[in-house]
Amino acid sequence: MDIASNEDHPLRRLTLGQLRRRTSMKWRTHPEDVLPLWVAEMDVPLAAPVARALTEAIAVGDTGYPAGTAYAEALADFARERWGWDGVAVERASIVPDVMLGVVEMLRLVTGPGDPVIVSCPVYPPFYQFVTHMDRRVVEAPLGPGLRLDLAELEEAFARSTAGGGRAAYLLCSPHNPTGTVHTAEELSAVAALAETFGVRVVVDEIHAPLVTAEAAFVPYLSVPGGESGLSLMSASKAWNLAGLKAALALAGPAAAGDLARMPEEVGHGPSHLGVIAHTAALREGGRWLDAVLDDLAENRRLLAALLAEQLPAIAYQPAPGTYLAWLDCRKLGLGDDPAAAFLARGRVALSAGSEFGTGGEGHARLNLATTPEVLTEAVRRMAKAVG
Numbered sequence: 001m002d003i004a005s006n007e008d009h010p011l012r013r014l015t016l017g018q019l020r021r022r023t024s025m026k027w028r029t030h031p032e033d034v035l036p037l038w039v040a041e042m043d044v045p046l047a048a049p050v051a052r053a054l055t056e057a058i059a060v061g062d063t064g065y066p067a068g069t070a071y072a073e074a075l076a077d078f079a080r081e082r083w084g085w086d087g088v089a090v091e092r093a094s095i096v097p098d099v100m101l102g103v104v105e106m107l108r109l110v111t112g113p114g115d116p117v118i119v120s121c122p123v124y125p126p127f128y129q130f131v132t133h134m135d136r137r138v139v140e141a142p143l144g145p146g147l148r149l150d151l152a153e154l155e156e157a158f159a160r161s162t163a164g165g166g167r168a169a170y171l172l173c174s175p176h177n178p179t180g181t182v183h184t185a186e187e188l189s190a191v192a193a194l195a196e197t198f199g200v201r202v203v204v205d206e207i208h209a210p211l212v213t214a215e216a217a218f219v220p221y222l223s224v225p226g227g228e229s230g231l232s233l234m235s236a237s238k239a240w241n242l243a244g245l246k247a248a249l250a251l252a253g254p255a256a257a258g259d260l261a262r263m264p265e266e267v268g269h270g271p272s273h274l275g276v277i278a279h280t281a282a283l284r285e286g287g288r289w290l291d292a293v294l295d296d297l298a299e300n301r302r303l304l305a306a307l308l309a310e311q312l313p314a315i316a317y318q319p320a321p322g323t324y325l326a327w328l329d330c331r332k333l334g335l336g337d338d339p340a341a342a343f344l345a346r347g348r349v350a351l352s353a354g355s356e357f358g359t360g361g362e363g364h365a366r367l368n369l370a371t372t373p374e375v376l377t378e379a380v381r382r383m384a385k386a387v388g
């Protein structure tokens with residue numbers, strides 16, 4: 001693969017044969033006859049500037065511990081350029097091993113053992129697993145109509161969680177995984193106002209933010225009125241497919257700087273130095289490659305909608321601009337709570353089981369559309385055959 005030219009249609013470049021040489025989770029969890037459209041890895045070649053930065057690091061043996069603030073500086077410039085937001089301050093940013101471990105560390109700063117952590121379900125399954133594993137309690141506040149944040153549900157959950165006078169946090173996913181919903185400035189401001197009213201601390205996972213199209217306008221939570229006391233996790237990991245190159249950034253709003261300062265220094269020893277190099281290169285030089293991915297994803301969303309309308313009209317799919325994941329409402333297919341199990345067993349297509357995303361996920365499946373049109377087309381053909 002010529003890495004210099006891979007800014008042209010990154011999602012059209014790799015064959016199944018090339019992809020199957022990968023040894024990551026997406027490609028090694030299921031047997032070879034299964035098409036994997038589940039875990040959030042993209043079927044793209046590495047962006048050329050990232051590959052170059054890593055190759056140079058390897059060439060000089062730059063494989064020690066991470067140092068400095070280059071990642072935060074790169075994110076600050078990216079945020080200014082892409083989102084018109086000047087709010088990433090290096091002195092209020094810390095590197096963390098990855099987004100989920102960063103979430104855990106942020107929750108540790110603002111809650112204690114046994115405290116409630118509110119989530120808007122259905123939501124990314126590790127929100128449940130990591131929160132439970134760190135000895136906090138998950139409280140569900142389901143999404144409302146149109147798969148958007150339900151402020152009444154949130155108010156009720158915030159009130160219930162703080163009724164005894166204890167501490168509570170809201171773990172917000174923005175944009176939302178699995179639905180791809182991009183929260184508006186009004187919604188986020190309303191969340192901040194509710195959080196202020198009830199004394200709930202907001203930790204926001206913004207890992208999918210660079211994948212939001214310009215028209216859909218991602219709004220950083222820390223930028224909205226009242227967001228100053230928020231803690232955010234950002235990363236180049238999803239948008240540039242760098243999950244294997246561990247690194248992420250924890251950001252504090254001005255009023256949460258003291259909280260972030262209490263994070264133990266050792267947490268910053270966890271990210272990989274090569275990860276920090278890769279993420280920094282992605283944010284600094286990977287803009288054109290990302291734009292090309294976003295164009296391909298827009299095409300794939302249209303393709304998926306057309307294929308479903310034609311072959312599986314009983315599935316409800318609302319294309320959403322917040323990520324490369326598609327949330328499929330399969331309840332009318334009569335496949336029970338776990339349609340993904342039927343698609344796997346009868347169609348040899350691996351999707352993510354909706355029930356793992358908490359209340360509201362039953363009867364749904366999540367499909368990863370960051371693949372080639374050929375794979376997407378074949379996947380829907382197999383799904384249709386599985387229920388035909």
Ligand SMILES: Cc1ncc(COP(=O)(O)O)c(C=O)c1O
Pocket residue numbers: 040098099100101124173177205207208235237238243247248
């Ligand atoms: C919402 C969300 N948060 C976190 C992660 C995982 O990020 P990391 O590998 O940096 O922990 C994912 C991965 O898909 C995700 O979708």
